[in-house]
Amino acid sequence: MGRDQWGAERTRRTPWGAIALVMLTGLALMRNGVETSPGPPQPAAAASVAGPRDTTVSAPLDGDLVQPLAYAPAARIRIPSIEVDAPVVDVDLDPAGWIEAPPAQDPNLAGWYQNGIAPGQRGTSVMVGHVDNLAGPAVFYGLGSLGKGQQIEVERFDGRVVVFEVYGVEVFAKDDFPGARVYGDTGDAELRVITCGGGYTKAAGYDGNVVVFARLVETR
Secondary structure, X not given: OOOOOOOOOOOOOOOHHHHHHHHHHOOOOOOOOOOOOOOOOOOOXXXXXXXXXXXXXXXXXXXXXXXXXXXXXXXXXXXXXXXXXXXXXXXXXXXXXXXXXXXXXXXXXXXXXOOOOOOOOOEEEEEEEOOEEOOEEOOOOOHHHOOOOOEEEEEEOOXXXXXXXXXXXXXXXXXXXXHHHHHOOOOOEEEEEEEEEEEEEOOOEEEEEEEEEEEEEEEO
C-alpha cells in the first residue's frame, strides 16, 4: 500500500491549519472512486439534524459530560447496528483537496483523516469509507440506515475505546457540501462518518455524501 498508513507511533499533529482550509473550500469530500451500486440505504427524514447541533436528542447532562481524551490515532471502527467491524488506515487530502478514500480493493476498510482531530479528542474527528466497489457493497454501505441513538465505537492505538451516539444522519450534494457545518467544532468531542450517497449515474457516480453526526458518550 506504499507509505505506512497505519501510523501506530505518530506524534500529535496540529490539524486546524489544514482543516480550516478544507472547511472554507468545502472540498473535503470523498471522491466518486469506483462505486457502482445504485442501491445503498439513504437517510430517513427523521434522522436529519435540526441544525449545527440537534439539542432534541439524548446527550450527557452538563454534570455528567464525558471528558475528552488526549490525541491517539484511530485503529478500528465498529457500528454494531449495521454490522461494521473494520480496521482503520490514515488518509490525507489528495492534490485536489478531497479527503482520500481508503484503498477500494479492500471493501472492509475505513479511513481516518489523520491531519484532523483524533476520535475522542475535543473537536470533530472525521472518518470515511467506500459505500461499494466493483465487487459489491463495501464497509459503509448501510451508513444511511443509521438512526438517532445508535452507537459507533472507535478503538484507538492507545488501547482506549471511545463510544459515540448518533444524533443525525443526512445526505448532502457534493457540489453544495456544508463544510463548516459538518467539520466545525461544536465544543464537544464529536465524530463524522462519511460515505457516498444520493443519486447515482454510471457516468458521474454518486452525486452526494451521507454524513453521520455523532457525539462522545463513553470512554473505556
